[in-house]
Amino acid sequence: DIQMTQSPSSLSASVGDRVTITCRASQLIRDDVAWYQQKPGKAPKRLIYAATRLTSAAPSTFSASSSGTEFTLTISSLQPEDFATYYCLQHQSHPYTFGQGTRLEIK
């Protein structure tokens, strides 16, 4: 199974800050990686697909990159609505696996 190791598990930041969340895959994978935002009691919302492509639902302050086994989500300037939990997902092979999640909190 492909493991996705996500870090940090939690992050405290202020509005306007730049933050980066990383997922490291346990083996080389293609760019079959997506990033999701989840707020309490709600379904996950897809922000990024194909490792680096922004969906129409994602603000322009979000970006993503990939290099080898490392996948990164960056928020360039935190807005109040960005405080949530973020997950990466690899959907290249079964079982699909999510990262453990990063809880982004307001400082």
Place this chain on the structure above:
Amino acid sequence: EVQLVESGGGLVQPGGSLRLSCTASGFMIRSNYMSWVRQAPGKGLEWVSIIYSDGSTFYADSVSARFDISRDISKNTVYLQMSDLRPEDTGLYFCAREVHAFFGMDVWGQGTTVTVS
């Protein structure tokens, strides 16, 4: 509007069974990959199962041999038959659509809650 609506959750005793339903609107499930993803209370997301457009199925190790995913194309509905339920199966169960492997799971339902106790 593209939408997924889950139903069928509830309270069940350990060892019991439950069937979840996920009804799609705005698109045809037969042309898409449909997954179930669950989330235990206060925990992260866990992929459970998938049924592909060709009808092939895959499962997480934790549920294989106990869960069965299926679909009724005429009802545009995906099912998750769960048997031999355990307390660790408790959680919010989401269904999600994947148009193609390139795009990942793009549309999600609101979830249905399963409690095994």
